[in-house]
Amino acid sequence: MSVWLLALALMVPVLTMFYASISASSGVFSHLWQTVLPDYIQNTLLLGAWVVFLVIVFGVPSAAIISQTNVYGRRFLRWLLLLPLAMPAYLVAYLYTDLFDYAGPLQRFLRAQFDWQSPQDYWFFDIRTLAGAGVIIALVLFPYVYMLTRTAFEQQDKHLLRASRTLGFSAGQTLFKVSIPLARPAIAVAASLVLMETLADFATVQYFAVNTLTTAIYDTWLGYGDIAAANAIASVLTLLVFIVLVLEQRSRAHQQHQTNRPNQAQPLLQLTMWQNLLASGYCWLLVVAGFLLPMILLLAMAFDYSTGEQVVELLDTGVNSLTIAAYVATIATVLALVFASYRRFSQSKGKQLPLQISGFGYAIPGTVLAMAMLATFGPLDHWLNDLAASMEWQQPGLILSGTIFAIVIALVVRFIAIANGTLASGYDQIAKSLDYAPASLGVSLPKAVGRVHLPLLRPSIFVAWLLVFVEAMKELPAVLLLRPFNFDTLSTHIYQLISDERLEQGALGAILIVAFGLLPIIWLNKEKAQS
Amino acid sequence: MIKQAFRASNIAVQLANKQILQDISFELAAGDILGLVGPSGCGKTTLLNTIAGFINQQRGELEIDQALTISASKPMPPEQRRIGMIFQDYALFPHLTVAANIKFGLSKLSKAEQAQRCSDLLALLKLDDFADRYPHQLSGGQQQRVAIARALAPRPKLLLLDEPFSNIDARLRNELMLELRQLLKSQGITAIFVTHNKDEVFTFADKIAVMHQGKIAQFGVPSEVCQQPNSWQVADFLQLGSWLSVVKQAGVLQSALGVLDFVSVEQLDTLADGSDKQLLIKPQYLVLAPTVKANVAVKHVSVTEQGYHYLVAPIGASVADNESSSPEQLLSFYSADIFQVEQPLSLSVAAHQALIF
Numbered sequence: 001m002s003v004w005l006l007a008l009a010l011m012v013p014v015l016t017m018f019y020a021s022i023s024a025s026s027g028v029f030s031h032l033w034q035t036v037l038p039d040y041i042q043n044t045l046l047l048g049a050w051v052v053f054l055v056i057v058f059g060v061p062s063a064a065i066i067s068q069t070n071v072y073g074r075r076f077l078r079w080l081l082l083l084p085l086a087m088p089a090y091l092v093a094y095l096y097t098d099l100f101d102y103a104g105p106l107q108r109f110l111r112a113q114f115d116w117q118s119p120q121d122y123w124f125f126d127i128r129t130l131a132g133a134g135v136i137i138a139l140v141l142f143p144y145v146y147m148l149t150r151t152a153f154e155q156q157d158k159h160l161l162r163a164s165r166t167l168g169f170s171a172g173q174t175l176f177k178v179s180i181p182l183a184r185p186a187i188a189v190a191a192s193l194v195l196m197e198t199l200a201d202f203a204t205v206q207y208f209a210v211n212t213l214t215t216a217i218y219d220t221w222l223g224y225g226d227i228a229a230a231n232a233i234a235s236v237l238t239l240l241v242f243i244v245l246v247l248e249q250r251s252r253a254h255q256q257h258q259t260n261r262p263n264q265a266q267p268l269l270q271l272t273m274w275q276n277l278l279a280s281g282y283c284w285l286l287v288v289a290g291f292l293l294p295m296i297l298l299l300a301m302a303f304d305y306s307t308g309e310q311v312v313e314l315l316d317t318g319v320n321s322l323t324i325a326a327y328v329a330t331i332a333t334v335l336a337l338v339f340a341s342y343r344r345f346s347q348s349k350g351k352q353l354p355l356q357i358s359g360f361g362y363a364i365p366g367t368v369l370a371m372a373m374l375a376t377f378g379p380l381d382h383w384l385n386d387l388a389a390s391m392e393w394q395q396p397g398l399i400l401s402g403t404i405f406a407i408v409i410a411l412v413v414r415f416i417a418i419a420n421g422t423l424a425s426g427y428d429q430i431a432k433s434l435d436y437a438p439a440s441l442g443v444s445l446p447k448a449v450g451r452v453h454l455p456l457l458r459p460s461i462f463v464a465w466l467l468v469f470v471e472a473m474k475e476l477p478a479v480l481l482l483r484p485f486n487f488d489t490l491s492t493h494i495y496q497l498i499s500d501e502r503l504e505q506g507a508l509g510a511i512l513i514v515a516f517g518l519l520p521i522i523w524l525n526k527e528k529a530q531s
Numbered sequence: 532m533i534k535q536a537f538r539a540s541n542i543a544v545q546l547a548n549k550q551i552l553q554d555i556s557f558e559l560a561a562g563d564i565l566g567l568v569g570p571s572g573c574g575k576t577t578l579l580n581t582i583a584g585f586i587n588q589q590r591g592e593l594e595i596d597q598a599l600t601i602s603a604s605k606p607m608p609p610e611q612r613r614i615g616m617i618f619q620d621y622a623l624f625p626h627l628t629v630a631a632n633i634k635f636g637l638s639k640l641s642k643a644e645q646a647q648r649c650s651d652l653l654a655l656l657k658l659d660d661f662a663d664r665y666p667h668q669l670s671g672g673q674q675q676r677v678a679i680a681r682a683l684a685p686r687p688k689l690l691l692l693d694e695p696f697s698n699i700d701a702r703l704r705n706e707l708m709l710e711l712r713q714l715l716k717s718q719g720i721t722a723i724f725v726t727h728n729k730d731e732v733f734t735f736a737d738k739i740a741v742m743h744q745g746k747i748a749q750f751g752v753p754s755e756v757c758q759q760p761n762s763w764q765v766a767d768f769l770q771l772g773s774w775l776s777v778v779k780q781a782g783v784l785q786s787a788l789g790v791l792d793f794v795s796v797e798q799l800d801t802l803a804d805g806s807d808k809q810l811l812i813k814p815q816y817l818v819l820a821p822t823v824k825a826n827v828a829v830k831h832v833s834v835t836e837q838g839y840h841y842l843v844a845p846i847g848a849s850v851a852d853n854e855s856s857s858p859e860q861l862l863s864f865y866s867a868d869i870f871q872v873e874q875p876l877s878l879s880v881a882a883h884q885a886l887i888f
Contacts (some may be wrong), residue, residue, distance in 0.1 A: 157622060159622035160624060162609070164617070164635070165585070165609035166610070166614055166691075167684075168639070169610055174709070182626055
């Protein structure tokens with residue numbers, strides 16, 4: 001029962017926010033609806049659709065090329081294609097704007113080369129648009145689609161592919177007739193994950209001045225101080241996310257084609273030299289555009305502009321980031337351990353529910369979570385202060401909503417799903433018979449958990465902690481909205497510099513963020529190589 | 532003259548530098564059903580995959596329907612071979628309905644022709660009511676029928692079946708085997724199937740090929756192979772009987788059950804004096820001989836529909852024999868009488884055409 005309450009407690013802020021926005025004066029909502037909201041919703045949906053389209057165009061062919069053909073450099077491309085995940089989209093946005101803008105090196109070079117004088121003399125794409133934001137977001141998110149689709153391809157029953165061959169289809173035709181249709185649920189899951197991330201994106205669209213629901217929440221709250229309106233917009237965004245979440249869960253339910261006969265022995269599609277160059281070029285283009293080029297630009301920037309002063313600044317914000325991330329990772333891992341253990345050992349019918357309920361947080365955008373924390377802890381703080389005043393104690397101030405407490409809770413809610421998943425699958429790898437064996441040896445279950453399960457789970461616990469830690473390090477919008485005055489983390493610091501168009505001074509910090517982002521990818525790759 | 536439907540000559544296959552198949556040659560007439568049997572690792576599945584085209588041979592030639600010749604230097608992808616295949620797990624496309632599965636290989640036909648062929652097959656395999664179901668909504672037997680319909684739809688010249696009955700309940704297996712055999716016969720389909728189960732071979736096949744270490748140890752009609760196995764391996768794998776150690780001494784064949792005097796002089800002449808051999812004894816040739824002194828002891832009794840089945844061990848055999856009363860050292864026979872475990876009995880070997888290896 002207490003486990004249930006704990007899981008529900010994590011969702012309380014979001015519910016509070018809903019309640020607050022419903023009970024807010026209806027004037028707020030109708031005013032929003034008549035002014036900016038339709039635009040924001042339209043932009044959000046357009047951006048979502050565009051990104052999903054792009055990640056499928058990027059992710060599915062690359063997954064097919066890597067898993068089904070003898071493409072050049074297959075062994076390296078296999079993991080290189082995952083690297084863009086480590087790049088925060090807003091970093092790429094900044095770097096590419098620098099590169100492709102009118103005043104950027106590329107256009108300057110073109111003008112000098114062809115003797116063009118002004119923008120009227122030639123056409124060049126404008127990156128600071130909704131379309132440009134979509135391309136950049138897709139470039140760093142497509143690895144989700146690539147990874148899940150590739151895994152789906154690799155786990156397809158090789159007999160299904162052979163059956164198609166004996167029924168008259170060539171290996172290439174089989175790819176389109178069987179492999180891709182079979183991978184559809186996996187593609188759908190990946191696409192909905194990308195869609196959630198896109199809906200949650202704040203910094204990229206903000207930087208490009210594309211008004212979406214996340215930027216609207218931010219502007220309404222920090223710009224106009226209108227918490228009721230911000231709550232209302234956050235609720236609309238949550239509804240959108242919820243629809244995507246339902247789509248995702250339904251797609252997952254359809255993922256039942258996988259077998260235990262992975263098709264490793266399946267011979268690869270032999271490409272002709274030109275096809276091979278094209279295929280490998282496509283993959284390299286994605287790797288370069290999504291990771292290598294931004295990384296090189298960052299390194300060059302760091303090399304040119306780094307100073308000792310920046311390192312000191314970096315240490316300050318870095319310590320803040322590490323502190324928050326460590327709190328979040330520890331709390332999330334402990335809670336996830338409780339939920340996963342409950343699922344494992346409880347006799348009750350709904351033993352999975354705490355795990356599932358607490359896991360929904362991953363779908364909720366950081367900006368929404370921030371609003372939820374404010375909606376919940378703001379009144380609580382006021383109540384505490386009133387209480388203190390009436391008791392004639394010193395007033396504590398905003399101890400909940402105005403400190404890192406709110407940030408930590410928000411990030412725990414957002415990232416506990418990662419720890420949940422890691423620990424639940426860790427438990428699944430422990431044979432069920434080990435639950436009973438200790439009892440037959442006269443050892444009670446609670447003791448057995450300590451002596452058998454926890455030691456066996458140790459690697460999973462470590463990985464769960466690490467993954468949450470990294471995500472908490474990188475998270476931006478929730479921290480940006482909730483941080484106490486004059487408090488900066490690595491990511492908010494970088495974001496500030498980006499907003500002020502002087503990332504040069506934070507290039508080292510940006511590299512640090514990317515480096516942290518690489519950790520889970522390295523782990524992911526190791527995991528795959530072992531299995 | 533019956534048309535030749537399939538020929539393999541001198542097939543050799545190497546995988547990862549290991550010789551998996553060697554000197555595989557045989558022919559099948561149109562409508563023949565061939566059973567490939569052998570212990571696991573003997574290469575039977577590799578042979579099936581080579582015929583299907585999933586593996587290419589390093590040497591030798593395959594000829595399908597006298598029309599397609601596939602040599603090591605001119606391999607042909609599976610989709611051009613006009614073969615049908617039924618997989619062990621059926622490999623039905625989970626995202627397609629039964630009808631769509633059956634029509635999968637018919638894309639070269641017009642829509643109307645596809646529908647016609649599909650409904651014919653649905654009727655033939657008694658699947659009419661399941662056309663719109665998905666594979667996971669069907670029972671194992673129904674799934675197998677869909678797999679058969681799908682494989683037959685493009686009218687393959689040769690049907691390959693990989694352990695077709697291994698996923699079927701033992702009780703239903705015989706029934707399904709007879710049903711499928713009847714179907715293949717009525718359609719005149721040439722088929723090759725792989726199994727490790729000797730009962731399936733004897734029920735289902737017109738010809739059998741017993742494989743051993745990448746070669747065909749014996750090829751022939753089941754009754755012939757059963758009566759005249761050409762090697763110890765063939766007889767042992769097909770479990771045609773039990774083994775009795777014999778030794779030729781002073782011109783006669785000695786055994787734990789006494790002198791075997793029914794062995795012909797010509798056959799004795801082929802054996803060297805003093806050499807240890809194994810005599811294959813089918814259960815029906817072991818008979819109770821009350822007059823002779825007890826020479827075996829009962830080790831195991833099981834009840835069967837043909838009476839009691841006994842495993843007995845020779846008494847007073849050499850030390851080496853006593854040490855290991857493992858099942859292959861035991862003799863097997865049936866009797867209607869009840870004996871107790873460890874009860875001594877006297878058995879003799881009835882006169883028959885001896886098979887000595």
